[in-house]
Amino acid sequence: MSSTHSRTSPTITPSTSTAPVLTARGLTKSYGSVHALAGVDLEIGRGESVAVMGPSGSGKTTLLHVLSGIIAPDAGSVRLHGGEPLEITSLGEGERARLRRERLGFVFQDGLLLPELTAVENVAMPLMLRGTARAEAQQVAASWLSALGLAGMEERRPGELSGGQRQRVAIARAQAGEPDVVFADEPTGALDSDTSSSVMDALIDSTVSRGRTLVVVTHDDDVAARCGRLVRVRDGRILDDVRRPDAAAHEEATR
């Protein structure tokens, strides 16, 4: 961790340099007496890559789940801008599921691919669930697999792919629906460091270079170093929030 992110540094809440895509205000979430989120405000700009770090149990995954509508907070609001602005926190469970399918992308530590489907079918599936015809969905899926270095592997099932290749399929699946925001939770946590590095490059290239937004929970300093902004969480609160000086220019240049 660089010294600019020392534990004693004050909370810096940078205003976004681009139009916000997500605005969270006053988020709280408790599990019994555990305050997983104890009052979080966060604004994320379109095209930003944001790493969320912090000790085990500090609330990172809870934050990602609340921001993406997987779970509802006890209090506070999350607004998704772009397209039709939506107050995620005012939606019911079914509407949140639809929102996740239609406007958000996800990459988890274990890619959660369907084992009985081929790579191309896994990537095409969310598009088909939205109503895209099979042929078109498979065409889009194949082009994403190719963009992620998996040309020729379209017909393989997850069990016939390496861990890194499986994560690339999961990234292709997250991207294929043109999401407003891609959420990743320890996307390289199960990979060795070389594979992790190339998968993370693929994840960042496929989001930020297309002007999309990435929010990634990680324990890995190398992963965080590739992101334009680092949000550190402790005890359910944001400890500090630092944007790299060169990040805005980089994100602008790659847009």
Ligand SMILES: Nc1ncnc2c1ncn2[C@@H]1O[C@H](COP(=O)(O)OP(=O)(O)OP(=O)(O)O)[C@@H](O)[C@H]1O
């Ligand atoms: N479903 C749940 N039921 C009860 N407690 C929970 C639940 N989910 C999370 N917690 C608790 O809330 C706190 C925050 O958990 P969270 O998973 O958000 O932390 P984290 O920072 O992502 O941790 P890790 O790095 O270990 O994955 C922890 O104390 C955890 O035990």
